[in-house]
Amino acid sequence: MPLSMLDRVGQAVVKPTRMTLQLVDRSINYPYGVIENMLVKVDKFIFLADLVVMNMKEDSAIPIILGRPFMKTARAIIDVENGEFQLRVHDEVITFNVFETMTHPNDKGACFRMDVLDEVVLKATQQLKKSSSLECVLTDTMDELDEEDVIEMSECLKHLNTFKEISPSDANHEELKGDSTLVSTKPELKILPIHLKYVFLEPNGEKPIIISNSLSQLEEEKLIKVLQVHKEAIGWSISDLKCISQSYCMHKINMESDYKPIAQPQRRLNPIMKEEVRKEVLKLLEAGMIYPISNSEWVSPVQVVPKKGGMTVITNEKNELIPTRTVTSWRMCIDYRKLNQATRKDHFPLPFKDQMLERLAGQAYYYFLDGYSGYNQIAVNPEDQEKTSFTCPFGVFAYRRMPFGLCNAPATFQRCMLAIFAHLVEKCIEVFMDDFSVFGSSYDVCLENLELVLKRCIDTNLVLNWEKCHFMVQEGIVLGHKISARGIEVDKAKVDVIEKLPPPMNVKGVRSFLGHAGFYRRFIKDFYKIAKPLCTLLNKDQPFLFDEECMKAFLTLKNKLTTAPVIVAPDWSDDFELCVMPVTMLLELSWVSGGIRCFTLFIMLGKC
Template sequence: MNPSLSFRMRHDLIDVLYTYKNAFASDNESLGPIEGHEVDIALNIDRPYPPVCRRPADPASPRARESLEKHIQELIQLGVLRKVGHNEEVEVTKPVISPWNNSKSRTVGYFRALNTYTVPDRYPIPRNQETLTQLSNVKCITSMDSLKGFHQNVLTPKTRKLLRIITHCAIYEYPRVPFGSKNSPSHYQRMMNTTFPTELSEGWLIIYINDIIICCDSWSLHLERLARVLDKARGVNMKISLKRCNFGFEELKALGHIVFVLSLGIDKNKVAEVLLKPIPHNKKEMMSFLGFLSYYRQNLKDFEILAKSLYRICDQQTVFGMTQERIEAYEKIRKALTEAPLILMPDWNMPFKFYMDACGDGLGEALHQVQINDEKLTEGPVCYISRQIKPTEARYGASQMECLPLVWALEKLHYYLYDSFFEVITDCNAVKSLLNMKNPNRNILRWQIAIQEYRGNMTIAHKAGTFTRMLMDLAGGN
């Protein structure tokens, strides 16, 4: 609960929470099950599932056995696991204790073999970028998590026999959807969308798998919407983790970011965990490091260009080795991560500014916007995009190379630029002449056709050196 809430606001909030107290549960209470949403795993009929095989339990030290037994007993008490007979003909796999949030851990089934025979569920998962931009200009935010997520969904009886794990003392079966099953996120997202269809269509409720975010502009509306969500959750027997709720905040953590009223920042706690790790010693560690950074690429200027040498050593044909050049690139990226500026939430009623440039190493571009903040006009970045130059593009002439960023960015930033007015700012006159070139070659002709969609909303301004100077000022904190 937001500590800055007034006494009256706290009182009203507690009244709502008490009314719907049955929608909440703690870690050691029984889960669900959510009613009306049984989950079935469809197997690929073109690839028959292999015959039944038995696997022995993995060897484990006394401490590992104690930890595993503790996790198993917790899941049995919650109704997530049940013991099955040893003489049953079953396909079994091993459980894995996986590190989780806040130094906690959870049991994940090692269902890799089953997942290869499972028909993919293509139900759409919301894109993080779109989810976060929905929080623009919201003055009151509440976030909630359903307790233990997937475990609240029930499996059909015929599916349960496919999801069994073996330990040193018994074989267990999942009556609920486990962590580690291929389509678990899709099943849960579908269930959540089916439970809250009206709220999602009205645009004030955001659901990302088991994360629930309520957006409001006033306190009275916040209480009304919170009551609606809790009422529907209680109606399907969904349990929400009270420990992971944040009620009535102007800013909070969501999807690895810090969400403010008008801007978005990187969660420094997640960054600190990565920065404490030593320099990667093999390809797996380097790919993990780059994967983490890639999640925040829209906050990082010239990310792909800075990481070029690091991506190169992850190739199968390349022998891993941290040269001085790669160590310097690694340190530059770490510094960029710690100094990443806040990016603005897009205001769809205001025009955008698009700064672009190309160099021998790659394309570096920034989408900006001028917004009204405290009755003042301020300009700031909405997102950064970058990529490396492809081998065929490296042979382009100077004019084509300067036009390439525009064509690529219009495709990459379509989410922001479609049906929006924007100004393209470049330090090369060739971009302006591209649109009016007569008798272009086939490559330029394709570019002209791609740009036609945006001609009515786009203006191009030539300002020598503007892009470079502006980004240097931003990096310096000006």
């Protein structure tokens, strides 16, 4: 669309873009911006389209060019043999005949206005038929009026100003009012551990970031300078989020062949939950991530669940230690289970955690980065947006960005991150979903790696969460493990909680303890042998009897976790030696031979 048409469009919001276009003459043109979700009418159909505004001369014959994305949205079919062009919406089709269009003349007709003729027709009409009082009010023709006409027009005005009030019980949805408390001027600064501190990229305490507290003055200045240059990659509020370039990734919801759309009703919410939904919907609307919709075949309900913190041990009224998870806040979720059942699954693999941790361990410096609402930075395919519709007390809305709760969302996000950092993964960065770990063998190397990653984030519109990013630290928590130059260690906070756990009183307690302790099973030698008495209690139809053997296993696991060793990643470039004690029995010798073959295969696969 030419730039000169903006004035005629009206209140259109033009968003900046880094798009570059190559014209027919092979010249490079930089667009003025992009207008999203403009209504374009083609015959009887109305479509939503994103228009690229170009600073170019307007062609009166062809003011707007609708490209291939529009043709995909309109499900266009081009029949070259018959010279037909079809646009389809559901079961309706409109057809344009190109051969017939070419027969129309290209000359432009002119239309002239005759004011004298209009005045003559108006006077003749007034003489033939007197206008009613309502017509006089609406057309503003009140030159000569008598007293009766004035009274009659006053009555008409009273009727125009009256309307029927709708009671709140008759309305389907409540009014969604704004809240001034949602807009925060400055981000909240929480208390940090002793090895971290806040610094600011702008004066007056604007744009804080978290860095290591052990850096020298020169190192800190160099780090801040790099972050100031690339601060566009960091977000301090949801308004800073951008949509990741669709050339890298777009979430599609591919359905099974025998699916049937399901529109579910909304669920009842108490006042606290309803207020949480209102805040979340307002936040998403202001950020442009959702939009109202009324004709979706798929509708999922909203549910508010408690957002719990980590496992803690509290004392109850009987002075007994009870493990529990405290509720810190509430979180709005969408129940997409019906949609997920009808969705074709994406089997994109996630990286192995142990291999990723081994590659991270032993480095001098790290940057632990985190995506800002990572899922919400990926666009949803326009054809699939209505499938993400959800209903709440304030209406029905659909997502423009990928929401949480979709079964294929983790695979889409991991694929997108690997596409963005493909040339950097395992060299200077490790990616597991929205957790990015940048590393380096020295300060200067790590700083160069940070520049590469931040520049890549800016190029692809990926935004990081300032509150969860720690810059130039020497140790940190990655996937529940403490990573440093020493190696891989257990997270002391999690171990302290496990140490305070009382002996389990039922099957649920045993399963919870084994889940927490099993997370660090690689740090405990013969973990499965030690935990066997506890695992036996989980068998089907097994009576729960927590005897001395179970108590011994419980205490042994707790003791080994508190004295867990530091795991050092193996150097796969070195040769491995396997020492075997002399054996005499033929059966034992065959066992050792088979074990050597299996271990050799494991080493060969590990080096691949």
